[in-house]
Amino acid sequence: xxxPVLDLRGVSKQYPGHLAVRDLSLTLRHGEFFSLLGPSGCGxxxxxxxxxxxxxxxxxxxxLRSERIDQRRPYQRNVSTVFQNYALFPHxxxxxxxxxxxxxxxxRNDLQKRVRDVLDLVQLGxxxxxxxxxxxxxxxxxxxxxxxxxxxxxVLLLDEPLSALDPNLxxxxxxxxxxxxxNVGITFLFVTHDQEEALSLSDRMAVLSxxxxxxxxxxxEIYLRPSTRFxxxxxxxxxxxxGVGVRPEAVRLSAQAPDDVARSLTVxxxxxxxxxxxxHVQARMEAGEVIIAEISRFQxxxxxxxxxxxxxxxxxxxxxx
Amino acid sequence: xSRLRRLFLAPSWIVTVTLILAPLAVVLAxxxxxxxxxxxxxxxxxxxxxxxxxxxxxxRIVGRSFWIAGVSTLFCLLLGFPLALFVARSSRxxxxxxxxxxxFWTSFLVRTYAWMFxxxxxxxxxxxxxxxxxxxxxxxxLYNDGAVIVGLVYAYLPFMVLPLYATLxxxxxxxxxxxxxxxxxxxxxxxxxxxxxxxxxxxxxxVLVFIPCLGAYLTPDLLGGGKSVMIGNLIQxxxxxxxxxxxxxxxxxxxxxxxxxxxxxFTRRDTExxx
Amino acid sequence: MNRNSRALSFYAVLxxxxxxxPLLILAVFSFNSxxxxxxxxxxxxxxxxxxxxxxxxxxxxxxxxxxxTATALATVLGTVCAYxxxxxxxSTLAxxxxxxxxxxxIVSGVALLALFQFVFRFLHVQLGMHTVILAHLSFSLxxxxxxxxARLRTVDPGLEEAALDLGANEWGAFRYVTxxxxxxxxxxxxxxxxxxxxxxxxxxxxxxxxxSETLPMVIYAIARRGINPVVNAISALIVFGLGxxxxxxxxxxxx
Numbered sequence: 001x002x003x004p005v006l007d008l009r010g011v012s013k014q015y016p017g018h019l020a021v022r023d024l025s026l027t028l029r030h031g032e033f034f035s036l037l038g039p040s041g042c043g044x045x046x047x048x049x050x051x052x053x054x055x056x057x058x059x060x061x062x063x064l065r066s067e068r069i070d071q072r073r074p075y076q077r078n079v080s081t082v083f084q085n086y087a088l089f090p091h092x093x094x095x096x097x098x099x100x101x102x103x104x105x106x107x108r109n110d111l112q113k114r115v116r117d118v119l120d121l122v123q124l125g126x127x128x129x130x131x132x133x134x135x136x137x138x139x140x141x142x143x144x145x146x147x148x149x150x151x152x153x154x155v156l157l158l159d160e161p162l163s164a165l166d167p168n169l170x171x172x173x174x175x176x177x178x179x180x181x182x183n184v185g186i187t188f189l190f191v192t193h194d195q196e197e198a199l200s201l202s203d204r205m206a207v208l209s210x211x212x213x214x215x216x217x218x219x220x221e222i223y224l225r226p227s228t229r230f231x232x233x234x235x236x237x238x239x240x241x242x243g244v245g246v247r248p249e250a251v252r253l254s255a256q257a258p259d260d261v262a263r264s265l266t267v268x269x270x271x272x273x274x275x276x277x278x279x280h281v282q283a284r285m286e287a288g289e290v291i292i293a294e295i296s297r298f299q300x301x302x303x304x305x306x307x308x309x310x311x312x313x314x315x316x317x318x319x320x321x
Numbered sequence: 322x323s324r325l326r327r328l329f330l331a332p333s334w335i336v337t338v339t340l341i342l343a344p345l346a347v348v349l350a351x352x353x354x355x356x357x358x359x360x361x362x363x364x365x366x367x368x369x370x371x372x373x374x375x376x377x378x379x380x381r382i383v384g385r386s387f388w389i390a391g392v393s394t395l396f397c398l399l400l401g402f403p404l405a406l407f408v409a410r411s412s413r414x415x416x417x418x419x420x421x422x423x424x425f426w427t428s429f430l431v432r433t434y435a436w437m438f439x440x441x442x443x444x445x446x447x448x449x450x451x452x453x454x455x456x457x458x459x460x461x462x463l464y465n466d467g468a469v470i471v472g473l474v475y476a477y478l479p480f481m482v483l484p485l486y487a488t489l490x491x492x493x494x495x496x497x498x499x500x501x502x503x504x505x506x507x508x509x510x511x512x513x514x515x516x517x518x519x520x521x522x523x524x525x526x527x528v529l530v531f532i533p534c535l536g537a538y539l540t541p542d543l544l545g546g547g548k549s550v551m552i553g554n555l556i557q558x559x560x561x562x563x564x565x566x567x568x569x570x571x572x573x574x575x576x577x578x579x580x581x582x583x584x585x586x587f588t589r590r591d592t593e594x595x596x
Numbered sequence: 597m598n599r600n601s602r603a604l605s606f607y608a609v610l611x612x613x614x615x616x617x618p619l620l621i622l623a624v625f626s627f628n629s630x631x632x633x634x635x636x637x638x639x640x641x642x643x644x645x646x647x648x649x650x651x652x653x654x655x656x657x658x659x660x661x662x663x664x665t666a667t668a669l670a671t672v673l674g675t676v677c678a679y680x681x682x683x684x685x686x687s688t689l690a691x692x693x694x695x696x697x698x699x700x701x702i703v704s705g706v707a708l709l710a711l712f713q714f715v716f717r718f719l720h721v722q723l724g725m726h727t728v729i730l731a732h733l734s735f736s737l738x739x740x741x742x743x744x745x746a747r748l749r750t751v752d753p754g755l756e757e758a759a760l761d762l763g764a765n766e767w768g769a770f771r772y773v774t775x776x777x778x779x780x781x782x783x784x785x786x787x788x789x790x791x792x793x794x795x796x797x798x799x800x801x802x803x804x805x806x807x808s809e810t811l812p813m814v815i816y817a818i819a820r821r822g823i824n825p826v827v828n829a830i831s832a833l834i835v836f837g838l839g840x841x842x843x844x845x846x847x848x849x850x851x
Contacts, residue, residue, distance in 0.1 A: 074757070147762065347710045431831040435831070478615065561802075577700075
């Protein structure tokens with residue numbers, strides 16, 4: 001069960017004039033939810049497409065369950081992709097879309113049962129006869145999932161599947177997707193530019209930038225102990241002061257000077273932003289720089305012009321060479 | 322993978338090279354050769370065929386072709402623009418569009434013949450006018466430049482309407498509203514907003530009408546008799562009765578060159594292609 | 597939402613009359629019992645004359661054979677070509693097809709005649725049905741490519757990728773995903789090619805040779821000699837037949 005199911009070794013992708021992926025190595029364990037996170041252009045989608053078989057690596061190898069697959073056609077690999085725009089076949093019904101891969105494999109006997117089971121799994125029972133144009137965006141996403149899951153791939157590849165949904169729907173679908181993955185036990189390789197998605201969904205994640213792997217680890221490791229400035233800035237926000245970073249939620253404020261604290265700063269409140277569940281206090285230090293502290297609305301109420309003391313624990317500092 | 326793609330395009334390449342490009346190459350070669358004794362071509366190579374074009378007789382024919390094509394195109398534009406506007410503003414666009422296109426698809430020969438039937442001395446128009454006493458002798462409606470122009474306008478009007486309609490239909494209605502909001506009356510809006518913005522459609526329509534009209538053969542032949550010789554008739558003549566293939570080839574290439582220049586002039590600003 | 601003024605609508609009616617009345621008159625007068633333009637009562641004599649004319653029958657047969665053959669070839673080759681161009685653009689091929697579209701018919705016709713006569717010096721073949729079919733193929737190909745390409749432009753290339761991802765090979769992806777989408781356009785293109793081929797006079801007359809007369813050639817010969825009501829009858833039949841085909845084609849293309 002701890003066997004690597006997907007193994008990328010030194011994978012690179014060179015386009016004319018542009019190196020999209022640079023010497024990427026990572027392994028996925030069986031049954032884990034793994035995310036590739038990074039800004040647009042970082043190479044995450046290219047990597048996904050290389051695993052799926054739509055692009056050929058310029059260098060390196062890709063192994064699926066110890067078999068080398070990077071030279072094989074997409075239909076010769078036991079991975080399946082959920083596309084960003086779902087790519088449902090418009091002329092086929094939901095039922096026919098889901099059956100598509102099974103029919104190509106020549107499955108006849110179990111066909112109806114397998115389709116019914118996966119429809120129940122994604123909670124789409126009753127919509128089999130509809131065409132993609134006749135169902136909602138969220139339902140279309142579930143059809144895309146079902147279509148790929150019914151083939152029981154070794155790895156399910158998801159290319160920013162939540163980006164086409166309404167923001168309200170996104171949170172709900174996120175929870176459902178996580179539960180689904182736990183239920184089915186298939187390895188998910190999930191590509192996104194949304195750090196909140198990656199943090200909340202993944203068992204482990206990799207942060208990419210400019211085609212390179214910045215850091216690989218669990219969400220906690222990546223958020224709390226970022227190994228580069230880029231990772232620190234990309235996930236959550238950071239106050240940078242003289243090469244040292246402190247996250248806003250780690251900045252503590254009080255009207256009185258705190259005792260038993262080695263160092264604290266005097267700041268003047270400039271602006272308050274009410275974010276619903278928290279408040280961002282924007283304050284200016286004596287040196288002139290701006291610092292942002294995140295406090296809960298239950299903690300205290302401040303006003304612009306207030307003189308406060310700001311400090312943080314040394315263990316909350318982020319330092320890089 | 323790209324071997325598969327090359328396989329897809331190979332048959333079409335063969336057809337294109339042998340049946341589209343090679344014929345033009347042969348014509349180019351012939352235009353530089355001399356007329357053979359029994360027709361056909363022989364050496365030596367010469368540029369004389371192109372020099373002959375400057376004979377006033379042939380220049381007159383070229384001039385007439387431009388004149389007829391130009392007038393026909395103008396009429397198509399004047400008649401077609403309001404029609405395109407009508408269809409673009411109507412609620413049953415597809416119906417009216419089909420009505421406009423339907424005659425075009427039936428048969429070019431038949432539509433040209435229809436005007437022979439109407440225009441000749443014993444044709445319908447003259448018979449009606451004579452019967453109702455408007456005229457005594459039949460009017461010479463057929464076998465002149467005017468008849469050719471009528472025939473060409475009738476044949477190619479849909480070619481002007483379609484691109485004009487496409488452009489007008491895509492016109493942002495907010496622009497018309499903005500013009501009204503700024504004080505323009507309908508006539509001014511038409512002249513200063515709608516017409517200028519339909520320029521791409523007009524350019525496409527002019528190209529689609531003028532070029533076939535310039536190279537017209539059937540219409541001047543049937544509706545013009547021998548009196549309205551255009552470039553197309555001249556070329557056909559060289560390859561059949563006159564048996565002067567080199568000269569006919571030179572004429573063909575000159576016509577092609579004119580067409581290419583016109584196309585370049587009129588379509589260089591428009592990026593979207595057909596293929 | 598109809599924003600048309602009374603004047604514009606009236607003008608549109610006039611133009612529609614201008615476009616359709618000549619053909620309607622032709623059709624009506626095909627039933628005229630008199631040979632002259634004066635109306636003398638209803639009769640089917642011209643239709644009977646048309647159907648009993650051996651030359652007309654043979655030439656119609658030739659036209660059908662040529663049109664069906666050329667259409668079949670152009671449709672298959674054109675569809676494959678459009679598909680190939682969709683996957684990978686070739687501006688030389690596209691440019692050559694565009695050249696075929698903009699070349700005036702008379703130039704295409706004489707060029708093909710010149711090519712055939714040049715080739716026949718070495719091949720001991722004459723002009724005939726086969727040269728007409730080849731000529732028709734040459735101009736129909738571009739029409740088919742244009743129609744099918746237009747439809748392919750609206751197809752999401754990601755759909756074929758999804759098909760590959762789900763286990764179909766390249767042929768399966770085309771057959772199960774792309775082909776169903778473009779099938780109506782292929783049919784419409786075929787009907788278009790047929791109509792254009794059946795009706796062609798200029799190019800056909802130049803490359804047909806002696807023994808392969810087509811219907812347009814016969815009609816032309818009769819019409820050249822003056823008004824003959826038999827031509828009215830044939831015209832009415834052609835207009836009705838081709839018009840029907842075109843209506844079907846438009847319905848298919850809109851699907």
